[in-house]
Amino acid sequence: MRSVVALAGGVGGAKLALGFSQTLDPDELTVIINTADDDRFYGLHVSPDLDTVMYTLAGVSNVEMGWGLQDESFRVLGKLKEYGADAWFNLGDLDLATHLFRTQMMDEGKTLTEVCAKLTEALGVRHKLLPATDDSIRTMVQTDDGIMPFQEYFVKNRCEPIVKSIDFEGSQNCRITKEAKESLMDMDLLVFCPSNPFLSLAPILAVPGFRKIVQSYSGKSVAVSPIVGGKAIKGPAAKILKELGHDVSSLGVARQYVGLCNTFIIDEIDASMKQNIESLGMEVFVTKTVMETNQDKKQLAEFILDISA
Amino acid sequence: MRSVVALAGGVGGAKLALGFSQTLDPDELTVIINTADDDRFYGLHVSPDLDTVMYTLAGVSNVEMGWGLQDESFRVLGKLKEYGADAWFNLGDLDLATHLFRTQMMDEGKTLTEVCAKLTEALGVRHKLLPATDDSIRTMVQTDDGIMPFQEYFVKNRCEPIVKSIDFEGSQNCRITKEAKESLMDMDLLVFCPSNPFLSLAPILAVPGFRKIVQSYSGKSVAVSPIVGGKAIKGPAAKILKELGHDVSSLGVARQYVGLCNTFIIDEIDASMKQNIESLGMEVFVTKTVMETNQDKKQLAEFILDISA
Numbered sequence: 035m036r037s038v039v040a041l042a043g044g045v046g047g048a049k050l051a052l053g054f055s056q057t058l059d060p061d062e063l064t065v066i067i068n069t070a071d072d073d074r075f076y077g078l079h080v081s082p083d084l085d086t087v088m089y090t091l092a093g094v095s096n097v098e099m100g101w102g103l104q105d106e107s108f109r110v111l112g113k114l115k116e117y118g119a120d121a122w123f124n125l126g127d128l129d130l131a132t133h134l135f136r137t138q139m140m141d142e143g144k145t146l147t148e149v150c151a152k153l154t155e156a157l158g159v160r161h162k163l164l165p166a167t168d169d170s171i172r173t174m175v176q177t178d179d180g181i182m183p184f185q186e187y188f189v190k191n192r193c194e195p196i197v198k199s200i201d202f203e204g205s206q207n208c209r210i211t212k213e214a215k216e217s218l219m220d221m222d223l224l225v226f227c228p229s230n231p232f233l234s235l236a237p238i239l240a241v242p243g244f245r246k247i248v249q250s251y252s253g254k255s256v257a258v259s260p261i262v263g264g265k266a267i268k269g270p271a272a273k274i275l276k277e278l279g280h281d282v283s284s285l286g287v288a289r290q291y292v293g294l295c296n297t298f299i300i301d302e303i304d305a306s307m308k309q310n311i312e313s314l315g316m317e318v319f320v321t322k323t324v325m326e327t328n329q330d331k332k333q334l335a336e337f338i339l340d341i342s343a
Numbered sequence: 344m345r346s347v348v349a350l351a352g353g354v355g356g357a358k359l360a361l362g363f364s365q366t367l368d369p370d371e372l373t374v375i376i377n378t379a380d381d382d383r384f385y386g387l388h389v390s391p392d393l394d395t396v397m398y399t400l401a402g403v404s405n406v407e408m409g410w411g412l413q414d415e416s417f418r419v420l421g422k423l424k425e426y427g428a429d430a431w432f433n434l435g436d437l438d439l440a441t442h443l444f445r446t447q448m449m450d451e452g453k454t455l456t457e458v459c460a461k462l463t464e465a466l467g468v469r470h471k472l473l474p475a476t477d478d479s480i481r482t483m484v485q486t487d488d489g490i491m492p493f494q495e496y497f498v499k500n501r502c503e504p505i506v507k508s509i510d511f512e513g514s515q516n517c518r519i520t521k522e523a524k525e526s527l528m529d530m531d532l533l534v535f536c537p538s539n540p541f542l543s544l545a546p547i548l549a550v551p552g553f554r555k556i557v558q559s560y561s562g563k564s565v566a567v568s569p570i571v572g573g574k575a576i577k578g579p580a581a582k583i584l585k586e587l588g589h590d591v592s593s594l595g596v597a598r599q600y601v602g603l604c605n606t607f608i609i610d611e612i613d614a615s616m617k618q619n620i621e622s623l624g625m626e627v628f629v630t631k632t633v634m635e636t637n638q639d640k641k642q643l644a645e646f647i648l649d650i651s652a
Contacts, residue, residue: 076443077386077450109416113440117465119447127436131422134385138428141386156426 036062036339039217040225043068043234044083045100045268046260047227048090049325051161053335054225055091056328060160064217065091068229069146069165070173070202070237073185075123076114078133079140082185083234084150084165085132092157096126100268103128122190147211164217166241169208173237174201184233193270197277200232205240218247223342224295226257228323230271231290232278239294248294254342255295258323258334259284262301267324285310292316299323299338345371345648348526349534352377352543353392354409354577355569356536357399358634360470362644363534364400365637369469373526374400377538378455378474379482379511379546382494384432385423387442388449391494392543393459393474394441401466405435409577412437431499456520473526475550478517482546483510493542502579506586509541514549527556532651533604535566537632539580540599541587548603557603563651564604567632567643568593571610576633594619601625608632608647 038058042051042065051065068083082101089095089103096102106126114121125133132153139149145168154163173184177195187195218224229235239245248255261284266272272282280286284300288311291298298316300307301323308318319341325331347367351360351374360374377392391410398404398412405411415435423430434442441462448458454477463472482493486504496504527533538544548554557564570593575581581591589595593609597620600607607625609616610632617627628650634640 074450075447077388077446078443079386107416107418107436109436110419110440110443113437114444117440117444117462119440119444127416127418128422130439131419131426134387134419135423135426135428137386138384141383153426 035059036222037217037220038063038223038225038339039221040065040227041229041235041238042066042083042087042227043229044071044086045090047083047229047234048087048095049331050225050227050258050334051087052090052328053325053331053333054339055161056332057335057339058161060162064162064164064221066164066166066214066217066238068234068237069167070171070240071184071188071233072170072172073123073183075125075133076119078130078137080123080125080133080185081136081146081165084146084163085129087163088150088154088157088159091159091161091163092154094157102126123185124189145211147213162213162217164211164214166210166214166238166244167208168211170204171208171237171241172203173233174203176201188270193273197270197274199278200236202237202240205237205242208241210241210243214241215243215247218244218251221251222253223339224248224251224253224255225338226255226291226295228258228260228267230260230266230269230274231287232274233270236290245294254297256297256299256338256342257288257291257295258299258338259287259301259304261287261304262324263303283307288314288316297341344368345532346526346530347372347532347534347648348530349374349536350538350544350547351375351392351396351536352538353380353395354399356392356538356543357396357404358640359534359536359567359643360396361399361637362634362640362642363648364470365641366644366648367470369471373471373473373523373530375473375475375523375526375547377543377546378476379480379549380493380497380542381479381481382432382492384434384442385428387439387446389432389434389442390445390455390474393455393472394438396472397459397463397466397468400468400470400472401463403466411435432494433498454520456522471522471526473520473523475519475523475547475553476517477520479513480517480546480550481512482542483512485510497579502582506579506583508587509545511546511549514546514551517550519550519552523550524552524556527553527560530560531562532648533557533560533562533564534647535564535600535604537567537569537576539569539575539578539583540596541583542579545599554603563606565606565608565647565651566597566600566604567608567647568596568610568613570596570613571633572612592616597623597625606650
């Protein structure tokens, strides 16, 4: 029996988490998911990364759109636009039910962790999905076009503004959940999913106490590079690496994880970087990291389990 | 030029308001609408009576359902039920957009009056629709099955519990809006629409100062009985009259309006009650009050305007 903790953001993290879920029993895997992208729209609490991972593991995610649910419609949003709403944040009808349900439960005093457990149960997801904190933490992106919350940067402005720095509002005061802490204490493998290191995994590590537990953990910790051949599989990781002055490469990513993980996985296309990354003090493995099919996801998960057995 | 103020609840009030809107210019009619049925569902502010009147005047109300919008679907609600939500309050997909828009605007600090103006404008409603107050007022129904908010009595329990008394929570502290007050000060005709006197019009009159203005108003004030032939056209008016110990008749309704209006309109079927109601000190007119077609609505509105010319 394993005890694997995977840190994940949205799509990239969800893919590898799905791979693990096809290999590990429900009590062998905990996915800790970024909630600093959460925001409120029309009074509703929206948790994009939690939902992406949850929908992916439930097998109901909308792969074409890259977010939300299959068989989605947009009647509510269409009507909101008729009302003159500045409806730049996409909300599908079925997806809205998730946000309404979450908001109602939170209004009733339930924590995000409890809501997550209830939703995953309803969707038939048996592996544990957790936020790192039940408190508010909010990614604020300082750009050449001013400071803005993540969704405004990501969705409204399509990641176009140049990033100067990234802050996690509320990270001083938020508390790690009991559930997240327990899973970290019990783990025999920690995985940094191929998510954006600055936008997806950094806010998880910014929850007070989280980074310290990771740093003092002496077992196997494996990161998978979200940069392959100098490009991000999805999202603004490459653009942000560049704008923040880092190498736009697996090496540039690996440097973010020095002191946090001891093993780094790069794609075959980046095999030439192996030595450079090893010189950071990490063990480096080369394999196919691009996950297109379900089989790809499972294989990468199994590869990680094998090298850390 | 007339200056008509109509007090209205949901469907019955909306019908007569539509009749007036087909006869009067936009600046000649203000409809003041009950907001004590408002409630929150899934974090959203829902205003059933405001919406019914608004949708009716916009020509987009769902006549078959008796609430909500035409061409409605229920994808969001269906998904909420899959999540295990206790989804007893019906929310259509298009209708949800109204509640989301309202909640967002109110979260941004807009008043219900301002939201109403924005929504009616978007829907092409040119006559003025107003809440009596922008503050919270909430109908609480004391029944043999305990005390419950209006929607729980009306929708969840289908008006089945026996009503002992009705209170309007917040009515001590809510304030009449400037807009509602100005329309009352300017009016040359006040109409009590054929709405439930206890559940729809009483909470409007319960807003501090409202009843006093109505009582001191010396012009024409006309009430239309919502009870015809001993029965309510729609809703629990007859049942509540009985449970509160009143005559289940136009006479029983008229007694609720003594000191508030000087003219009472009954249906032809109730012509025999004319003298009894006159003995309450009201002028009584007999006409067809059941509004089935649009023509019926316009005719009743014109009848009221004629007798108060």
